[in-house]
Amino acid sequence: MQQADPEITLITDNAPIGIATHGGRAKCLQRLVRLSLPVPTTIALSFDEVHRIAAGENADIVRILAPFDDDQLLCVRPSSEDPDWGGPGAVLNIGMNGAQLEKLIPRVGAKAAARLYVKFIQSYSTHVARLDPDIFDDLDLDANDVVAQFLEAYEDEAEEPFPQVRGEQLIGVLRSMARAWEGTTARLLRMAKGAPAEAGLGLVVQSMVLGVGRGECGSGVLQLVSSETGMPQIIGRYQSQSQGRDALLIGPEAVFLEKDERGPSLEDQAPEAFEQLKVHAGLMRSKLREEMQCEFSLDGGTIHILDGVRVQRTARAAVRIAVSLALDGVIAQEEAVMRIEPRALNELLHRQIDPQAERDIVGTGVAASPGAACGRIVFSAAEAQASAARGEACVLVRRETNPEDIRGMHAASAALTERGGITSHAAVIGRGLGLPCVVGASTMQFQTRNKRIVAPDGRVFKAGDIITVDGTNGQVLAGDAPMVEAVLDDAFQTLMSWADDARDIGVRANADTPDDARTALNFQAQGIGLCRTEHMFFEADRLIAMREMIFADQPEDRSAALAQLLPIQRDSIAELFRIMQGRPVCVRLFDPPLHEFLPTDRAGLRDLAESLNLQLSDVTHRVEALGEYNPMLGMRGVRLGITVPEIYEMQARAIFEAMLLAAAEGAPIEPEIMIPLVSAKREVELVKTRIDAVAAAVRTEKGQDFGYRLGVMVETPRAALRAEDIAPHCDFFSFGTNDLTQMTYGLSRDDAGRFMSPYVQQGVFPEDPFHTLDREGVGELLKLGSERGRSARPELVLSVCGEHGGSPESIAFCRELGMNYVSCSPFRVPVARLAAAQLAIQDKLI
Template sequence: MQNNPNTTLVTPTAPITAKTHGGRAKCLQRLARLDLPVPTTVALSFDAVLDIAKGHFPDIDAILTQFPPEALLCVRPSSEDPDWGGPSAVLNIGMNDQRFETLCGTLGVDAATALFSRFVQSYAIHVDRLDPDMFDDIEGEGTDALHRALEAYESETETPFPTTRAAQLTGVLKSMARAWEGTSARLLRQAKGAPADAGLGLVIQQMAFGMGHGESGSGVLQLVSSKTGKPQITGRYLRQSQGRDALSGDAASLYITRDPRGPSLEEHVPDAFAQLVAHARQMRQKLREEMQVEFTIENGQLHILDGVRVARSSRATVRIAVELARDGIIPTQEALMRVEPRALNELLHRQVDRHAKRDVIGSGIAASPGAATGRVVFTATDAQASAARREDCILVRRETAPEDIRGMHAASAVITERGGVTSHAAVIGRGIGLPCVVGVSDMRFEPSKGKLIANDGRVISAGDVITVDGTNGTILLGAPEMQEAALDDAFNALMEWADAERDIGIRANADTPADAQTARNFDAQGIGLCRTEHMFFEPGRLTVMREMIFAETSDDRRAVLERLLPMQRDDFTQLFRIMQGKPVCIRLFDPPLHEFLPTDRNGQRELADALDLPLSDVTRRIEEMAEYNPMLGMRGVRMGITVPEIYDMQARAIFEATVEASRESDPVVPEIMIPLVSAKREVELVRSRIDGVAAAVATEQHVKFDYRLGVMVETPRAALRAGEIAQHCSFLSFGTNDLTQMTYGLSRDDAGRFMSDYVRQEVFAEDPFHSLDVEGVGELLQLGSARGRAAQPDLTLSICGEHGGNPESIAFCRQAGFDYVSCSPFRVPVARLAAAQLAISHKIG
C-alpha cells in the first residue's frame, strides 16, 4: 500500500503530493519525515475520492489492515488549498457495542459513552444526512441516552446502526466524496478561488484518544499571534477531549502558557508542553512556515495529529514573511511573493476589526480603502464646522464636485449616491487617504431633508453616528471596534526588499504639499501627476479665481492672475522642497472654468456681492459658460490656447519656484505636462509660450535652469498621433482615466449604475475604470508608446491614471516598456510590492 498512488500509507517516501493527495496529506508526510509522533495514516488521492463519488470503492479491507484491529479511526478532508474547505471530519469510526465495552474498562463508562454518543450523532448528521433535530428529545447523558440515540437512528433510517468498522468507513468515505461533488460545495469553493474541477483527497488516521485515566486531552498551539504576527505562544488545551474541542469556547479549556487568568498546559504538563513547542519550532524551520499544531495527549503521551498554516491578518502576513526571511528560513524574494499587494491596505489604513459586529445598512463600490466613524453631515460647510469643533463626521453627497474638496479634507469619510471607482470622490479619497464608498444604490438619499433611508426602512439623520468601510464598500450603523493602521519595522523591511527587486519606477499623484509629504513618507520616486486646479479651491483663492473668470479682457485676467501667482509659486516651492530633488510632474490647468462657479442661488448671490456685480450679470455669465458636455468641452489645452493667461501664470510660478528651491539644494528640473492634447499644433502653441516665460524668468533671475515638457495622452487621437506629438516632448504620460472614458464612450461618473450588470453578464471581464482594459485601451497605449519612441527614442513613458496602482495594470506597463507608473500616495506601497513580484516572477520564468 505504501507505493499505491491512490491508496497510500503515509510514510517519508510515499508517492504523495499536494496536487494529487491534497495539502493535509502532504503536510502529514512532512511531519513523518521529521520523525514527529504522527498516528498511522492512509491517504486517498483525488482520483480515488472521485471514484468513490461514482460508486467505485478502493479495497477497504486492505486499508484497514494498516491499522490495529481494535483501533478507532477518523477521516479528514485534504484539498489542495486548505482555504477551499471540505466536508466535516468524522471521528471515532469503528465504535460499536464490543468496542464500547472495551473502552468502558479502559476509559470509564462516562468517557466511553460520550465517545459512542458523539459518533452516532456525527454519523447520522454527516453521513446519512439526517436532521439534527431528531436527537433534540434525548435528555441527559449516560448509557440510557446512548441507547435512545441508537433507537432514534434506527427509527429514522429503518436500519440498525452499522456495527463493523468496514461498513462505517465505507459510509463515511462515500458521504464525504459526494459532499465535495455537490453543487453548493462546488460554488462555495469556487467563490474562494478554487477551479471548478478542484479535487479532494481524504486522510484516514488512527485515533489518538484525548481521553484516559492519565493526563489526556487535545488542543492546538502556534508560535505567533494571528493578529500581529509577533512571537507569542498561543492556543488552548482541553482535558478529556478530542479534535478541536478546546477551541469551542468551553470554560474548562486551559491556556497553553502560564496565564494569570487561569490554569495552563505549561504548568500542568511541562514535559509535554516543552516537547510541543520544540515540535512547533521544528515544523517552522523545516516546513518554512508558521504552523498551528493540532495535538492530543493520551495518558501523558504526546501525538501530533496535524499541522495547518496559521490563520493570519494582513499585518501578521507581512510580519511572518519578514521574520522567516530574517531568520534565513526563506529568501527575501519568497517573503515578497507571500504577501498579496492589496493586503497592504490593512496596514496603511484604519480598518473595522474583523471580529467586530457589523450592522450593515448600505453598500456600494469600495472606492477608497480604510474605515472611519463619525456623525452624518450633508454639506461641505457642515463638515468644516464639525472639524472646527473637532468632531469626526461622514460627508454624504449625491456626488462630489471640486467645491466639496474642503469638506472632504474636513471629513473622516465620504459616501456618494452616484459615481464609480474613478469618480471625483473616489480619486480624491484615494489621494488623501479618505475612506470612501460611492455608487450607494441600496439607500435613498434625501439631502434636502437631512436623511438617508436604508432598504429596511431605517432612517439615518444628520448627526447620527455611522461607520464607512471603504475597504469592503459597506456602511455600518454605529461605531464598531477598529484596528489602527501600523507601519512597523516589518513593513519597512518588506518595502526595502521590494525596491531592491522591482525594475519599474513608482511615483505618486499628489496635488498639495500634504499629499506630497505622504508620497515622500511612502518612498515614492517623485510626483507623476500634480493636478494644479485643486490648489485654486482654497477659500482665499476661489474668490480670486472667480474674479478672473468674470474679467472682460486679457489684461484684466492677467491682472487678477498676478494675485494668484505668489500662491501658486509657494505651492510649487513646497512640493519641490518636500520631494528633495525627486522629479515633480505638474499638469497645467485642466477643468472647465464653470466648475469654479456656484450652481445654487445662494452661492450666486454671495458671488455677486463679492464681485460687486448685479445678480443678473452673474447668473447670465454662468449660463453663457454652460456646456452640454463639459468633460469634452473647453478644458485642458483648449483653455490654455484660448485663455493663455492661465498657463502663462502657472509656467511663471513653476519656474520661479524652481529657482527658489534650487538655491537650497540640488537643482530642480520640473516636468510640465499639457493635458487633453489631440493635435501636434496644440503642443507647438503652448510650448512656444512656456519657452518664452522660461526665458523671461531666467533673464530676470540671472540664472539658468532646465525643465522638461510633456503631454498627457488621454484622447485616442493623441495616442494614434503620438509619433508627431512626441517630436515636441520629453515624455508622454497616459491619463488612463479619461482615455478609458473616451475609448469606451462611457462616463466614469455614471457607469457605476450599470457596470455590475455588465460584468455579471460578461460584457466586460471587469470594470475598465478599475482594471486597465489591456485589449482596447491597452492597444492604444502600445500604439502610442511605440510610435512615440520611434520618433523620440529617449522618450519617457508612464501612466498617471488610477490604473497606476493596480497590480495587473503595472504588469501591462512593465511588459510594454514604460519607465514608471504613478498612483495615489496611499497606493504607492501596493504598487512597489506588485512591481517587485512581477520582476521576481519574470526572473524565475
C-alpha cells in the same frame, strides 16, 4: 499496495502525493512523516477519487481500510488545495459501535466510552444522515443509558437503525463529505474566497487518537507566533480528556500551554510533553519553512501529531513572519517578498479612529475586517461604483453580501451588513480587500427597501448620510469620526526595502496637496507623478479670483484676476517641492472645464453676481453660455490653455518661481510640466512656445538660470496613435489611463456602475476596465504610443499616472512595455512597490 496507487495511498516518505492532486493537508502530513514526527497512520484520497465518490461510485473500502487494525477507530478530514478555501467539517470516531463500546470501557471507563459513541452518533446524524441536530436536545448526557437513548432517537428520525459496521459508516462519511464539497452552496462560498469553481477536494482517513483514557490524555493546538502581530509567542490551548479541536472552544476545562499566572497549563501538567511539542513545532518551522499551527493529541503522555496547518495571520503578522523567517535564514529575502500578497498591504495602511476622539456609537456588530473608514451610505453595488467614479467615499450597506457585491465592495470605503459572522462572505472578502467591515450588526434595523437604517436609539440614517465603520472594534458611528494614520513597523519597512532592491520600475504618487505629498513620502514614493493644479483653486478664498478670471472679457482683465491666484499657486507648489526634497514633481497644467468652478443653483448665482458686482441676469446668461453638452470632451485641458493662454502662462510662472524658492532652501529641482488632453503636435508646439517665453522672463527677472522638462498626458486615442509626431517636442509621456479608458470605450466613468456588473457577469468585459487595465484595447494604445513615441525620441520617459498605476496586473503590463515608472494614489504606493518587486523576481525565476 496503497502506496503504488495515486488515488488511494498510504502516506509515507515517498508516496505519490501532491498538493494539486491530494490537497494541502495530505501533502503537509507527508512532510511531517518525512520529519519522523509521530503522525498516526493516514490514507490519502485524491481529488479524482473523491469526485468519483461524489458522482455515486462506490469507494474501495477494502483498500482504504487495509492499513488499519480491525478495531481501530478512524477520523476523516478534508484536504483542499488551499486550506483557506475551507471544506466540510472533520468527522471523528468512525467505527464506534456496540462492540467497540464494550472494548473501550475497560480502557477509558464507561462514561468516557459512552461519550465517544454519542459524539459520533451526533456527528454522523448531522453530516451523513442530514438529520436535524435538535433531535438530541432533550436527552440527558449523564444518563446511564445515554447511548441507547441516542440510538433510539436516531432510529426514530432516520427510520432505520444506526449503522454498526465500520466500513459502512466510512462509506457514508466519505460520500457525504464529497457531495457537500461539490454542492452549489459550497461552490459559491469557496469562489468568494478566490477558489476556482471546479477546485478539487481530497480526503484523509487517519487512525483516531482517542485523547481520553488513563494517564495524561487530551488534545490541543500550538503555534509559535501571534496570529495578530507575528511576534514570537506560544499560542494555543490544551484540554485533558478531549478530542480534535475541543480545546479551542476555550471552555472551563481548556488550559494554557506554557506557565501562565492566569491559570493551569500543559507545562504544569506534562512538562516533558510540552517541551517535546515545542521542539516539534520548531522543526516544522525550519523544515517546512513556514510558521505552522500544530494539532496534537496526548495518549497516556505520548504525543501524536495529527495535523499541521499554516498559521492564520493578519496582514501585519504575515509581513513580520516572512521577514523573521528570512532574517533567521529559513527562507531567502526574495522569497519573503514573494510571500506577501500586495493587496493585503491595504490592511496595514488603513487608518484607525483616533483613540482620543469621542465616539457617537449608533450600532455594533462583529469586527470582521480591521481598519476604519467614513463615507456616505449606499445600498447597492452599482451605487457604490457610481459613487467611487465621482470620487466620493461611500459605505456599502447590505443585509448580507454575495459574490455579485464584490465589485461594489471594491468601490466602497467600508462595508456594513445586518447578517453574518467572522467567516461570512462580507467578512472574508473584506479582509481580502483590506476593507473595513462590520457584519452581523443586528442591533440596527436595516430597511433596505426604504434605503435607511435605524439605530437602537431611534435615529434614522438614510442613503447619502455619513457614517463611520470601525472594523477593528465592530462599531458603527454617526458622522465623520477623526482618524489617525496607520503605523508602519520595522518589519514592514524591512520588507519594503527588500522589495525596492528587487524591483526594476519606479513608483511615484499622485499628490495634489501637502498632506498627499507627506503621505507619499512616508510610503517611499520616488516622486510625484501627477499633481493636479486645479485642485488648488476650489477653496472658497481662491474661487472668487478664479470666477473673476472666467468672467473677464479682455486678456488684461484675465491676467489681473490670475495675478491674485499666482502667489497662491506658487506657494502651494513650492511646498510640494520642499516636502519631496529634490525628488521629481510632475505638475499637470489646468485640466477641467471652466463650468466646474461656477454655481448652478439660483442662490449660488446670486452670490456670484454680488461678488462680481454684476446683474444676476448677466451672470446667469454667462454661466449658461459656458455650458457644454459633453464638457469632459469639450473645452478643457490643452484646448483651454490655447484659447485662454493666460491660465497656462500664470501656472508656468508659478511653477518656475516655486522651484526657485524651494531650490534656495535645499536640493536643486528640475520641474516637470505636463500638458493634459493633447491630441495634436501643434497643441504642444503652441503651449511650449508660451512656456519657454515665461521661463525666459523669469530667468531675466530673477537672474537665475534653470531648466525644466515638458511632457504630455496621453489620454486621447489620437495622441497614442500620433505619438511619433508629438514625441519630438516632449521629454516624457504619461498615459492617463482613466480618461484613455473612458475615451477608448466611449464609456462614462460616472455612469458605468449602472451596467458594469451585468456586463462582467455575462462576459461582455472580462473585468471592469476602470479597475483592471484592458490589455487588448487600451493596452494596445499604450503599446502603440510607447513604441511610436520612442521611435521618434529613444530617450522618451514613459509612465502611467491613472489609478491603474497601483494595480499589480497593470504594473505587469507597464513593465512589459518598458515604462520607467507608474504613479498611483499615495496609499497604493506600497502595493505598487511590492507588486513591481514580485514581477521582477518572477522574471528571474523563469
